[in-house]
């Protein structure tokens with residue numbers, strides 16, 4: 001196993017074991033990727049933290065999975081390295097203990113080799129898949145960490161590297177999406193609040209005046225004198241160190257016996273308003289805006305395990321699929337569909353009756369899914385309904401990939417299948433036009449007759465050629 005030692009400055013020969021080759025990286029923002037690739041494992045010099053964190057950021061956000069997923073360890077083991085960044089390493093090593101490190105690296109590399117190449121995806125999906133792949137190759141749980149240098153307070157280091165500082169809160173959209181789709185399984189860690197204007201967690205909670213929102217309040221106990229039933233602020237009773245009732249002029253000695261303190265009276269020093277129930281408002285340290293607590297964004301920090309569905313998504317690169325969104329009964333997998341198709345070609349050869357093979361592709365459905373928020377379930381159920389209504393029990397439905405449905409219409413001429421497909425696409429266009437003016441669905445369909453002389457492969461080729 002080839003191990004490279006990444007360092008800002010090469011030190012004299014003989015400092016490292018034979019099989020560790022030092023590679024000098026003077027500028028962390030200009031990584032010599034081609035020179036780094038021949039190694040299976042990288043060990044990062046942690047003695048210059050600013051340099052090391054920049055290298056770490058650039059490696060872990062690199063596009064190529066061969067780079068961002070590569071085993072990466074820190075040296076020396078006892079380096080003073082911030083937690084946020086340490087979570088992005090696969091561990092630390094003192095260079096004497098390489099065998100343990102190589103065993104761990106071997107596991108990660110084995111998993112990297114199983115990943116399918118990734119397609120071009122929507123940004124959120126891309127980041128989600130990168131996360132799933134990172135967790136999968138490490139067999140790791142995603143932990144939120146508390147970091148006062150991040151505006152959201154709680155953060156996920158691997159995710160947050162992919163966002164600009166003003167967009168850091170979007171990491172929570174990514175994990176929410178993963179959990180909603182059953183790719184991640186979350187467990188409660190803590191609840192926290194973000195400013196609705198700037199998403200900062202740096203908030204100052206305090207009691208304020210219900211009338212004018214001022215935080216400049218005088219807080220005073222109310223005193224209730226049992227004998228004469230007089231209730232007034234404590235200051236009305238105070239004479240020197242003693243409590244004397246302003247109404248009956250008797251002295252109050254024992255709380256619970258002579259008197260009690262039933263509640264608190266607030267007086268606003270700004271507007272003079274007196275009240276018993278102040279309102280808790282939070283002032284954002286970041287942008288200065290003040291909000292009632294119930295108007296803050298409440299978030300739950302969770303730790304996440306990757307599910308078996310998530311592992312499949314990590315391997316295949318597919319997260320959202322029309323299949324999982326539409327929940328249509330009786331859908332067969334692609335291999336089974338090809339078997340149906342082969343039988344159908346034979347049947348047409350014998351019976352001479354027309355049959356049709358067709359597909360429907362919703363090229364940008366992920367974009368629609370991600371942009372419509374809470375209405376997505378209803379919208380996708382509507383689309384599923386219209387697809388169901390336009391297939392008969394004898395029709396066969398399958399998925400070619402995450403955005404393409406395949407249809408086999410036995411005993412149906414091409415014109416009949418086209419009518420059904422047209423109804424589906426018209427419905428989607430109408431639905432989107434009525435609800436989401438800024439979205440243009442990209443839909444493609446094609447239908448071809450089953451050719452009694454053709455093969456399964458020749459049909460599929462013909463179908464997608466036009």
Ligand SMILES: [Zn+2]
Pocket residue numbers: 225227228229230245246247248249250
């Ligand atoms: Zn009294």
Ligand SMILES: [Zn+2]
Pocket residue numbers: 209210211212213214268269270271272273
């Ligand atoms: Zn006031």
Ligand SMILES: [Zn+2]
Pocket residue numbers: 195196197198199200284285286287288289
């Ligand atoms: Zn703010």
